[in-house]
Amino acid sequence: MSEPVITRPARSWPVAAVACVVLLVLTVGQLLVATFFASGLEQFEGKGFGARLVLYPAMMLAVPVIWWFVTTRRQDPPWAAFAWIMLPYLIDVTGNTLDLYDSLVWWDDANHFVNWMFLGLGTGLLITRGERGRARPGWEIVLLVAGVGAIMAIFWEVGEYYAFIRGGTELDTAYTDTLGDEVLGTLGAMTAGAITAWRTSRRL
Numbered sequence: 111m112s113e114p115v116i117t118r119p120a121r122s123w124p125v126a127a128v129a130c131v132v133l134l135v136l137t138v139g140q141l142l143v144a145t146f147f148a149s150g151l152e153q154f155e156g157k158g159f160g161a162r163l164v165l166y167p168a169m170m171l172a173v174p175v176i177w178w179f180v181t182t183r184r185q186d187p188p189w190a191a192f193a194w195i196m197l198p199y200l201i202d203v204t205g206n207t208l209d210l211y212d213s214l215v216w217w218d219d220a221n222h223f224v225n226w227m228f229l230g231l232g233t234g235l236l237i238t239r240g241e242r243g244r245a246r247p248g249w250e251i252v253l254l255v256a257g258v259g260a261i262m263a264i265f266w267e268v269g270e271y272y273a274f275i276r277g278g279t280e281l282d283t284a285y286t287d288t289l290g291d292e293v294l295g296t297l298g299a300m301t302a303g304a305i306t307a308w309r310t311s312r313r314l
Contacts (some may be wrong), residue, residue, distance in 0.1 A: 126189035130174075133196040138167055138247045140203045153209040165269075166203070170196045173232075188239055194232030198225035222263075226295035227283075229262060230255045230302025238310045248311060251298055252303035259299020 141163040144154045174192050178184060202212075202221065210217045234255045238246065246254075268286045 124189050127187070129193045130189055130196055133193060133200050134167065134170055137170065137196075137200045137203050138163075140200075141166060141208050142266055144203070144207065153206050153212060153251045157206060159206075162203070165249050166199045171201050178246075179238075188235055191232045191235035191239070194228050194235065201228075218256040219290065222291045222294040223298040223301075226259050226263060226298030227302045230259045230299035231305065233258050233299075234302055234306030238306060244311070248307035251307040251310060252300060253308055255303030256296060259302070260292070260296045263295030263299075266295070267291055 122302065141159060144151075144159045148154060163263045173195050174187070177187065177192075198221075202225065205217060205221060238249065248249055271284065271288075
């Protein structure tokens with residue numbers, strides 16, 4: 111008598127994994143439209159969308175790819191952390207698509223705070239992932255997340271300068287704007303660090 115064949119149910123994707131795919135598709139779709147089909151619209155002119163089409167998907171996938179190569183726990187990806195890190199790129203591109211950067215004076219400043227808070231939440235989930243029984247001190251989590259956020263804010267501003275500020279119409283106000291964006295980005299990341307520290311202490 112042959113042994114019964116045991117079949118395992120197919121594993122469904124977690125909601126956060128589906129969210130990562132949706133975020134990537136929506137971002138790349140808008141970048142394609144802005145680069146090849148609507149490049150003449152005012153909100154896309156001089157914004158370096160050709161470079162964004164290459165760099166944004168690369169930056170959105172950088173953390174998952176690095177995680178895949180350095181981790182030994184590939185069967186349990188931190189999809190929620192990846193989704194938080196990907197979200198700001200979609201928000202930035204959508205803001206340009208809807209012309210919010212030019213129509214709302216507060217949109218750019220809000221983006222630098224909120225988007226860096228989202229980046230910080232993803233960073234915080236990666237930093238505290240797998241901690242059991244003993245958590246890092248809260249101040250250490252805040253400083254780690256804020257420090258990573260500050261580094262990302264600096265590199266972002268350098269990228270903006272080379273992509274479309276140098277030689278452009280925004281050069282005269284670039285210094286003040288850059289300082290403000292770096293401060294807002296760091297504060298957003300620090301807020302994410304505080305949230306992560308609070309959640310970690312509650313969990314443990």
